[in-house]
Amino acid sequence: MGDVDTAPDATSRAREADAPRNSSVARFGVDRPLKLDAGVELTPFQIAYKTYGTLNAERSNAVLICHALTGDHHVASPNPVTGKSGWWETMIGPGKPIDTERYFIICPNVLGGCMGSTGPASTNPGTGAPWGLEFPVITIRDMVRAQAMLLDELKIDTLFAVAGGSMGGMQVLQWAASFPKRVFSALPIACATRHSAQNIAFHEVGRQAVMADPEWRHGRYFAEGTSPRRGLAVARMGAHITYLSDAALHRKFGRKFQDRENPTFSFDADFEVESYLRHQGSSFVERFDANSYLYLTRAMDYFDLAADCGGVIANAFRGAETRFCVVSFTSDWLFPTPESRAIVHALNASGARVSFAEIVTDKGHDAFLLEEPELFAIVRGFLDGAAKARGLKNGK
Amino acid sequence: MLSRLKRDLTMAEAARAPGGARVDLLLVADMVAPGSKVLDIGAGDGELLRILGEQRGVDGRGIELSREGVNECVAKGLAVIQGDADTDLADYPDDAFDYVILSQTLQATHRPRVVLEHMLRIGRNAVVSFPNFGHWKIRLQLAFGGHMPRTDNLPYSWWDSPNIHFCTIKDFVVLCDVTGAKMDRAVAFNAWGTPLRFNAPWWFWNLFGEQAVFLLSRRG
Known part of the structure; x- marks a missing residue:
């Protein structure tokens, strides 16, 4: 681990947590606290985010991208910290499956993250020092609540789509369960309705x-x-x-x-x-x-959609009008296909409109981030179908 | 009813090359009321769901066994999941659909009776299409050729055929009785996709129908 010692000092990371570079930031003052599952209120807090493309006049073409555990909101543009390209540039961009010429893409940094949304590295306004372990334990549902407040701020009532893989997929499922009326279509990729004992x-x-x-x-x-x-x-x-x-x-x-x-x-x-x-x-x-x-990691561990609904996952999606497309990968042993199949069974049982594809690859869980032409074709086809149903125009 | 069927067929021939499967799909589609909610078991490449969506405005879902078929369907924007008719129908709630369709798949299921019972539990109506093993060509091949029949429609050798539960039209009528299914409509048609005379007796259909489509509902 020779190059560890050349890492940027802690203060620069703390600065990124409070004042992220190349990002938009929505600040929620004490008048708008975030009620957490832990039973406390977080206030004030902020959510850093990036947007790509243009919101249409009807405000109906917004796509929310939820990032994974160690991802961030720099989804389709260079990351100011690493200098590397956005983590889903293969998927999102002009003419890409999630087309920035057609959709308005919003990607927030998750609550609890360290890239500009309030988390343990952010400054605790009560002490003037980083929160550290005094930061309350958060859940996937808290992340989604914060994102919903961001959408309110952006005056977006209904999302055309919510998409994400892994922990991002958990947020997608939570979105569909918590705010079914605000989600027209949902793309949970390589995820599960609960974190397994092994995970x-x-x-x-x-x-x-x-x-x-x-x-x-x-x-x-x-x-x-x-x-x-x-x-x-x-x-x-x-x-x-x-x-x-x-x-x-x-x-x-x-x-x-x-x-x-x-x-x-x-x-x-x-x-x-x-x-x-x-x-x-x-x-x-x-x-x-x-x-x-x-x-x-703790937020992922606590995720169990069924536990919130009397042990029956189908209840989480009861009466859902959201269109779902569930995707898994054959070699993913962190969120293996049976986990996705359980989501599909629950959605079927609740009468939801669901597509499910398993993609053959040896790339494991990370396949959702990589060059997988079949995944691109499926995402493109699913969104095209949903756009037709939503009455979105083709391209700009 | 027949005249409408014939008109549909003519349109189909104009739109694309005539073929047994396509005509079969159009006959199936004709049995589905516009705007209804449909589950297609054995969705294949999604052709029937596409026809149902475009021509009859149905809210269609599909199950398909092959991964290639599923992924092709999903990329077309169809709501299809990977699944097995023999095992996965049990997961669907009662009365979830107006129609459950089993197109050219009955003979490939392990337990056709259970599958049909599930279809009539999940949907108010069931549409089943299948190749008629009582067709005269098939009878001739077995009776005089002395070998398992092979036709353009059923091209497999016995050792690699996915079809494990063949039946004749007469046999299928017995299954409907056993499962308590009510037969609302039935069409048999020959190799050219032409429906047989509506008032023909069952034995005539059973001998000259190459394929059959049944619209069933729950009795009572």
């Missing part, structure tokens, strides 16, 4: 890695001038394995050595896959806040 277990390993880092200081690393980089990097390394698949790892790395022909008989990164994971870990800590990682 909670993986998250717990990640959190323990962060908390075991002596530099974490019970979440007060900003105040103490430290940074739990090693712990967060280990958490990321473990999690990253779950986003891939055995086949994809084998295809990419096999047992190849890294810049050497023979093993060194040491614990150096002999194998390419080790070097790759170390790089994933160290580059992650440069852009992500450790406490934010704790809060967001």
Whole structure:
């Protein structure tokens, strides 16, 4: 993890949390508190977001993109922190499946994130210091509530579509359950109605890695001038394995050595896959806040749509007029196809209009972020059909 | 009814090359009331759902076994899910649809009786189309050729055929009795897609109908 020490200092990350670059920010004052599932009110708070395309006169072409655990709102434009291109530029843009010439795209940073929406790295107005562990524990439903307040602010009543993968897909499902009248169509990709025991277990390993880092200081690393980089990097390394698949790892790395022909008989990164994971870990800590990682993984763990509806998922979607398109990937072992099938069964049972496609790929859970022509065709076709039903004009 | 059918067929021939399957789909579509809610079991590439949507304005959903078929349907904007008629119909609530359609799929199901019972539970009406194994060509091949019949419509060898539960029109009528299904309409047609005379007796249909379409409803 050689380049870890060149990471930007903690204060620059804290600045991004309060004043994000290249972003719009909606601020909600004490007159508009956010009521959290934890039973407390968060106020004041802010939501950072990006928009692409133009809202039509009827305000009927808005598409909300919900990002995944370690994603952010820079979905279709360069990320100001990493300098890399937007995380879903393959999907969103002019002429792309989610066409910015046709739709008005809104992507907010999630509540609890560290890229401009209020989270543990943001300044607590009560103390003037970062929230840290004093930040209340949040849920997927809280994230969606905050997004609904953002839409109110933007004067958008009904979304043409809500789309997202993984934790983004959980938000999509929560949107459809919490605000069915505001969602015309929904695209939950590679997700589930609840976080499985195995997934909670993986998250717990990640959190323990962060908390075991002596530099974490019970979440007060900003105040103490430290940074739990090693712990967060280990958490990321473990999690990253779950986003891939055995086949994809084998295809990419096999047992190849890294810049050497023979093993060194040491614990150096002999194998390419080790070097790759170390790089994933160290580059992650440069852009992500450790406490934010704790809060967001926790929000995913708590997600259980059925538990909110008397144990029956179908009740969450009762009477839904939303059009759904559920997508899963054959090699995704974090949110395997049976989880998506459970969503589909529930939607069928509640009489909702649902499409479901499973895409064959060896790229694992992360396939939703990658070049998958079949996914693009399905998203494009689904949105075209929905646009027709919604009476949206073709292109600009 | 027949004259309308014939008119539809003429239109179909004008629009595209005539073929057994397409005519069959149009006959099925003709049995569905405009604007109704329909579940198509075995949606294939979505052709029937497309016809139903465009010509009859139905709110259509589909189940399809093959992943390729499903993904093709979804990319066309159709509400289709991957699923198996033999196992997944149990998940649907009662009276969820006006019509449940099983087009050219009955003979490929493991338990046709259970499938038909589910269809009439999920939908108020069921439309079933199937190849008639009592057709004279098939009888001749088995009786005098001494081998399992193969026709343009049923081209498979016995060892790789997906069709495991063939029946004749007469057999299907028995299944309707057993399951308590009421037959509201029936059409049999020959290899050229021409419907047989409406007032022809059952034995005539059973001998000269290459395919049949039945509109059923729950008795009582």
